[in-house]
Amino acid sequence: MIAWITAVAQAVLVAAVAPLLIGFMRAVRARLEGRAGGRLVQPWRDLRKLLRKEPIIPADAGMIFTAAPLVLMATSVLVAAAAPYLSTGGPLSGVADLIVVVGLLLLGTVALALAGLDTGTAFGGMGASREMTIAALVEPTLLLAVFALSTRVGSTDLGAIVAAGAADPAAVFTPASALAAAALAIATLAEAGRLPVDNPATHLELTMVHEAMVLEYAGRDLALVEWASAMRLTILLGLLANLFIPWGVASSPHPAALAVGAAVFVVKLAVLGGLLAAGEVFVAKLRLFRVPELLAGSFVLGLLAVVASAVLA
Template sequence: MWLVAAGQAALLAWLAPLVVGTTRAVRARLEGRSGGRAAQPWRDLRKLLRKPPTSPTDAGMFFIAAPVVLMSTSLLIAATAPFVTTVGVAAGADVIVVVGLLLLGTAALALAGLDTGTAFGGMGASREMTIAALVEPTLLLAVFALSTRVGSTNLGAIVAAGASDPARVFTPASLLAAAALAIATLAETARIPVDNPATHLELTMVHEAMTLEYSGRDLALVEWASAMRLTILLGLLANLFAPWGVATSPQWVWLAVSAAIFMAKVLALAALLAAGEVYAAKLRLFRVPELLAGSFALALLAVLASYVLA
């Protein structure tokens, strides 16, 4: 089953740039621009991977290690979370471990932003950790709303239970959990209305402010890992609340079908995300905590309602 886990990680690594490219292409079409193709991020990554990285004079080990840590945590989640199958190593991730790995990658990048000694890096790191302090508990509570019905925090068990007996797992409270997880996904992946991935204005940057000093292969790893985190969270949102199509057997035929269904679900969510961004505006930075506090309240209500309806 380790081969299945490795294949799942490779699938998400290959799919991640296409997800980002789909969001850009859909947004461009809706805004009346020609835009690039969905595969354009792959071309950008290939170009960056050929270039040697450079480091600021005052950068230390945190700046050097952050791209590797960010990519490693993303690959580990991609290999062990139930994206394609609910059996074996590829469905052995616990929600607490997954959220911890996401936070580890976020903290590594924030430390890298501080390590450069630049004003932009410190500003972005401060904003990122403020957002992370509100997002990570929301991610946990949103999944806890489902785990209380299953009796396990293992993501594979939750997805398997949702696919086999949806009436036992899903309640009206699940809609609150889904909304909370969707908002947390936008914040965790630096999307509108929390952040704008297409801007480099110093007053609005969060994620981009921490990556300004990266170049070459290091920048490719950071951008690739960020795309994988978006794909991971969209995949979790799709499989936790619409688990149909996930393979419950290690047979290769079912795994191939499940992989195709997973890609379709994630790309559909990416297109929906891009369409929503066209009609939404970025919030002022001081209004972001209010949005995230609202998502936390939704997740908390979902957990309480799940206990009541149990």
Template sequence: MTTWIIAIGQGLFVAAGAPLLVGLMRQVRARLEGRAGGRLTQPWRDLRKLARKEPITPADASWVFTAAPPVLMATSLLVACIAPFWSTRSALDGTADLIAVVGLLLLGTIALALAGLDTGTAFGGMGASREMTIAALVEPTLLLAIFALSARAGSSNLAAIVSAGVHDPVRVFSPASLLAAAALAIAILAEAGRLPVDNPATHLELTMVHEAMVLEYSGRDLALVEHASAMRLTILLGLLANLFAPWGVATNLDPVALAVGLVAFAAKLALLGALLAAAEVFFAKLRLFRVPELLAGSFVLALLAVTASFVLNP
């Protein structure tokens, strides 16, 4: 029963905390730019306002358009429940395989891209095309970057990798881990639609990627899409933190250890979110044709990390 509580609690914590993380990042960026910025809870206020409005479906759209937001939210919730955030002893940790988690994230991306195509608009098709181009370069990088740790831990299960990092960091981590962490960080920027790959605050038709796919959404559907996007950012930052800095994650069912794991996870998210927001102040949006070069570089870093992990494997 305790392991099920951990799994469900992780999902609820990510769902409740993701908008707050976005609010924190907006505050940090606003202060560094000399603006007052909104409140920490402003993203939740925006979601509540959208949830009260009736969604409008384009005349030419099919069931694909209406199914995409629930699919995106469901895959995000499932990953939040099975990933080792608080503890490695979740009831669903056996399903937290590297390929399964990346596949679930990709499923949400594909659903949103199909919805952009389903509207039949120029912006939707353009955004979907750009999103799938980026996804084709990002997903292999995500797999290889985490596989660099999995090769040394001896398992592709995320909970097993985190547990090995807690109990035997010398065996799991090596100089190659820095390459894998850098590759995963770049992949997260692209997967979450952050600068310099995408600008979440823009509506310029020549630069937007994520926003182009969701222009036709409104009301409750848009609330689901925005909430799921915030959750995906939280999940990706949480994976980066716990895979490469697993200290604080509970490896047993002791209540004190679980409480420490919760606090440590929240602190890591806040720190990474603040660092990302601060870095975005100094980042410039890359031209779209330069994005594949950046992602190809991250793939090379991940490939080097995997190769070095096997060479340096004791």
């Protein structure tokens, strides 16, 4: 029962913190750019306003367009409940397998891309095409980056990797882990649609990737898409933090340990989110044809990390 409560608590924590993380990152960017910026809770206010509005469905859209926000949100909640954020153990340990987690993230990406195609608009199809081009390079990179750690542990279960890293760092982390961390960081930027791969604040149609697929959404559907997108960024940053900085994650279901794990998790998110927001101030968006080169480089880093980890084992 405690394990199930922990899983639900993780999902609720990620869902609650995700909009605040977006607000914090916007505030950091605004401060560095010399602007006043909005309040930390502004994303939550935007979601509340959108949830009160009726969704608008295009005339040419079908069932896929309607179901995509629910699929995107459901996969995000499932990954948030299963991944080792507060505790290394839980009732969904089988779902927390690396391949399953990456598959769930890809399922949400495919659902949103199909929704962009389902509208029949030029921008929707353009964004879907670009999104799947990026996903074809990002998902293998996510797998390889974590495989570099799993080869040392002997398991692809994320909870087992985090537990082993916290218990015996010398046996899990090698110089090759720096390559894996870099590959996972680049893949996180691409998967979450952040600079330099995509600009989440853009209003230029020809440069859109994620925004081009959601132009036709409104009301509750748009709220679910934006909320799920914020959760996916939180999920990926949380995995990056706990896999390579595993300290603070509870190894037992004791309430005090879980409370400490939640506090440490929020601090890790704040640090990584602040660094990401600060970096975006000084980085420009890459040209679309240069993005595959960046992602191919991250794939090579992940591959080198796996080979080096296997050799050093």
